Amino acid sequence: MKKLFTLSLMLISFFCIAQTKVGNVELPNELVIKNYQIQLHGAGTRVKFWMDMYAMGLYLTEDMNQPDQIINKDESMGIRLEIISGLISSEKMEKATREGFKNATQGNTQSIKAEIEDFISVFRSGVDKKDIFEFVYIPDEGTLVYKNGDLKTSISSLVFKKALFGIWLCKKPADKNLKKDLLK
Numbered sequence: 001m002k003k004l005f006t007l008s009l010m011l012i013s014f015f016c017i018a019q020t021k022v023g024n025v026e027l028p029n030e031l032v033i034k035n036y037q038i039q040l041h042g043a044g045t046r047v048k049f050w051m052d053m054y055a056m057g058l059y060l061t062e063d064m065n066q067p068d069q070i071i072n073k074d075e076s077m078g079i080r081l082e083i084i085s086g087l088i089s090s091e092k093m094e095k096a097t098r099e100g101f102k103n104a105t106q107g108n109t110q111s112i113k114a115e116i117e118d119f120i121s122v123f124r125s126g127v128d129k130k131d132i133f134e135f136v137y138i139p140d141e142g143t144l145v146y147k148n149g150d151l152k153t154s155i156s157s158l159v160f161k162k163a164l165f166g167i168w169l170c171k172k173p174a175d176k177n178l179k180k181d182l183l184k
Contacts, residue, residue, distance in 0.1 A: 020040055024084060031078055031136065041063070083128065142158075
């Protein structure tokens with residue numbers, strides 16, 4: 001009986017901390033934010049100049065493979081981004097994020113300018129190797145922005161959420177190979 005209990009406990013522990021390895025990073029297979037459970041849909045790394053910059057996971061409540069559907073859907077979803085390169089600085093992250101918003105909105109960022117500034121302010125506090133950022137959208141609450149597990153800001157705009165997810169899923173994504181990996 002004791003062996004059965006121990007085995008059961010080990011199996012439960014294994015499934016509770018199930019993870020997917022991306023590069024040298026372990027991404028959880030599930031995120032639970034404010035009682036919302038979202039499952040890892042796809043994961044990959046952002047590569048620039050043949051070097052991995054960050055590992056990223058896309059978390060959804062249902063299986064979707066069409067980028068426009070994910071971008072436009074008003075349901076819980078999230079992105080987990082873990083910095084894996086010491087070459088990323090807050091300035092480089094800000095510049096890349098601004099470019100991503102521009103590409104995701106086809107240059108039409110004016111209506112979400114304040115939201116973009118609020119979002120980017122999270123990077124201004126510094127970006128270091130092994131930092132973990134989570135961007136979780138919850139309908140009626142907006143996008144919750146976490147850094148290393150601490151809530152930094154909340155942005156209550158569906159238009160902003162669409163632009164944010166568009167950075168990696170639009171027709172001109174930050175990294176085409178990462179987009180493919182996220183949509184697997």
